[in-house]
Amino acid sequence: MLAITGGRVVTMAGPVYDPGMVLVEGGRIVSAGPATGVPAGAQVEDVTGMWVLPGFIDAHCHVGIFEEIYREEGDDTNEFTDPVTPHLRAIDAINPADLGFKDALSGGVTTLATGPGSANILGGEMLAMKTWGRVVDAMVLQSPVGLKAALGENPKRSYGKEKKMPATRMASAALLRESLAKALDYGRKLDAAAGGKGERPDRDLKMESLLRVLRREIPLRVHAHRADDIMTALRIAREFNLKLVVEHCTEGHLVAGELADYGAMAVVGPVITSRVKVELKGISLQTARVLSEAGVTMAIMTDHPVVPIQYLVLSAGLTTRGGLSEEKALAAITLDAARILGLENRLGSLEPGKDADITILSGHPFDTRTRVVKTYVNGYPAYQY
Structure with a gap:
């Protein structure tokens, strides 16, 4: 298990936790919440002073x-x-x-x-x-x-x-309408054939x-x-x-x-x-x-x-x-x-069960001086500054 702890955790699905902790296991998010006790045996990544957001x-x-x-x-x-x-x-x-x-x-x-x-x-x-x-x-x-x-x-x-x-x-x-109309006709023929009322079109x-x-x-x-x-x-x-x-x-x-x-x-x-x-x-x-x-x-x-x-x-x-x-x-x-x-259901927020796609930034995401420190994809550290 990986514990990303100490940073400002912006879940996009609830409160902001500062300091917060995100737990990751098997490529999925286990939990995202306040920085309390780290589970025994977890690998700790201390991101104090940084921002933690979904990828x-x-x-x-x-x-x-x-x-x-x-x-x-x-x-x-x-x-x-x-x-x-x-x-x-x-x-x-x-x-x-x-x-x-x-x-x-x-x-x-x-x-x-x-x-x-x-x-x-x-x-x-x-x-x-x-x-x-x-x-x-x-x-x-x-x-x-x-x-x-x-x-x-x-x-x-x-x-x-x-x-x-x-x-x-x-x-x-006209071309867009014509294409959609042809597809409607094609679908009707498929339905008719499925009901035994005609031959299936090519x-x-x-x-x-x-x-x-x-x-x-x-x-x-x-x-x-x-x-x-x-x-x-x-x-x-x-x-x-x-x-x-x-x-x-x-x-x-x-x-x-x-x-x-x-x-x-x-x-x-x-x-x-x-x-x-x-x-x-x-x-x-x-x-x-x-x-x-x-x-x-x-x-x-x-x-x-x-x-x-x-x-x-x-x-x-x-x-x-x-x-x-x-x-x-x-x-x-x-x-x-x-x-x-x-x-x-899989992406866009730090919630239990979702893919562990996580971005760690040095500061506020909209500050032009901020850099991406680390990027996780499915819990894997795919990029490090």
Whole structure:
């Protein structure tokens, strides 16, 4: 058993214990509470004066799929040959030797959601994985955790110049609707065949992926910056009764009430960026606060490599300048991020039974002078400063 004791323990699920103690055994958290008696025989790690938090979670990035130093060889982010590729799977593109995983650990990030980019209307399946490991299959927590879709500039720019759909926002929405409608028909045929009322259709991997969304097994995670594109995503989600996560959500503050009314979630960011395209005209540090106040479950992303993943906690900290509370900003990279991934039963807080993913910091997480001292993944010391 490991006893991490003496530090300021921020559980994200209850009181802050200062000094506190976290007990770890078998890769799981046994307890988190005040620093009382250390169990006999436990290995003691004294972190007096430091902060102890659950491992941080980046709910949207491209680590392992878009390798920074291999611009062509290591870029498997977008399949530019077809605007509708829901059957692509992130797991088949991830290189666990990508330096981004080491960077993540140095920033206290123990879990991330990675997946395709936003060139396609339907880009493929995203997954959630730990940031420490040797083989991708062993690092994966859940696959898929959502189906990536995209609206706005990126699909138009990727295909319109080639005189292909989509060249307009209307065509983007139409392709998304058409794909979902085809999947509904495919599902009806499967159901009919199962009931002995028709022949089973030939297997269709695209339709299988879309059926998981239509059956609400996973959310549709839609890249949308502008408020009008966010509303298109909401409109389509209502039509097909989908779980919806809006990725980036740059102008989400303009339609926060609508997102909340539907029960949509949002992954906001990247926060540290310039207005590199028209869709970012309305970027604001207040977006996270407005969404939170409206009741939208929200996470903060890096979109690595757009913002290096080791700066996730800095990104979250900057949202406090826009009025988001420190507690909510921390939740956006811990417990709320876990909720968006559907993994809150395992991640995001220091509670008994959860994975022993723990970040130890030298000071307040939002102080730019603070460094990550140690990062545990499944109870293993995966990084040490």
